[in-house]
Amino acid sequence: MDLGRQYAELIESAHDALRTHRIQDELRTGQSEEITIDEIVEKVTQFGQSSRSSKQVSEIAIARVKRLKESRLIGPNFPFIAELKKNRLICLDCRRLQLNEVRLVAAAAARELQSHGRxxxxRIEAGAPEDGDEQWLSVLFIDEAHNIVPEGATTVTSNVLRELARMGRHSRTGLILASQSPADLDASILKRMQTRFIFALERDQLKSIGGVRSDLGDELVEALPKLGRGICAVSGNGDQIRHGFMMKVRERRTPIGGGTPPVFAGRTKRDGSARK
Structure with missing residues (x-):
């Protein structure tokens, strides 16, 4: 086993042990306490001394955990599910985060929703549902999804979203991926998406939706690159959508938050007139 996998398993084992103790304490007392970085360091040290792991593996694992104190993503617990129940919608604004951090956020959100839905x-199967259990249904929407689960690469979100796309219905959790580059999306996830809305798409991207071609027919497929604004082709699982068709999406009523700034508004032509 390579060194990286050894220290990763040491950290994972330490965290799992602390989580198990926290769950037991919560069941006994009804109160939940956060797991701190210092506690994980202490547990990693303990496990490193009592296992067959080398001193080098233990030291690397401890150093990695301590670096989490510098992470912008680590902070007080956020009551994600409680806030979602209260507000119905939570927007995770990742514009100022690095790509690896965005992937961590996406994976954490997927896990949180799946865990609660499961x-x-x-509880429903056991005949002891809590308030809101029977009405619970969540959807995780990810924009620019080709950056989060790229084809040909394994990221922190790859396995999480593969599981969600495959088994999400069992945990009452839906998944929506939006991308202008479906060819760059993880193919194993893309093929598990049940319903597809295909807007104007460049011809080099049509290969990635090969399974849709037979459903839409050659005439609709040929029209895809030239579709007007708000027009899309709809295709999906035969149990839900028997035949592909074109659809016009209603115009949004809410304002668009990401307007392009007027960077050339102040420029003038050589004759002194303003540019339009």
Whole structure:
């Protein structure tokens, strides 16, 4: 086993042990406490001394955990599910984060929604649902998805979203991916998406939706690159959409938040007149 995998498993084991203790304490006392970085360091040290891990593996694991104190993503617990129930919508603004941080946020959100949805389903099956369990349904929407789960690369979100795309219905969790580059999306995730809305798409991207071609027919496929604004082709699982068709999306009523800044507004032509 390579060195990286050894220290990763040491950290994972330490965190899992602390989580198990926290869950037991919560069941006994009804109160939940956060797991701190110092506690993880202490547990990693303990596990490193009592296992067959080399001193080098233990030291690297401890150094990695301590670096989490510098991360912008680590802070007080945020009541994600409680806030989602209260507000119905949570926007995770990742514009100022690096790509690896955005992927961590996406993976954490997916895990959180899946975990809660799975717990709701289990309580219902056991005949002891809590308030809101039977009405619970969540959807995770990811824009620029080709950056989060790129084709040909394994990221922190790859396995999480593969599982969500495959098993999300069992945890009452839906997944929507939006991308202008479907050819750059993880193929194993893309093929599990049940319904597809295809807006104007460049011809070099049509290969990535090969399974849609037979459903839409050659005439609709040929029209895809020249579709007007708000027009899309709809295709999907035969149980839900028997035949592909064109659809016009209603114009949005809310303002668009990401307008292009007027960077050339102050420029003038050589004759002194303003540019339009």
């Amino acid at each position: 717990n709701c389903a289990r």
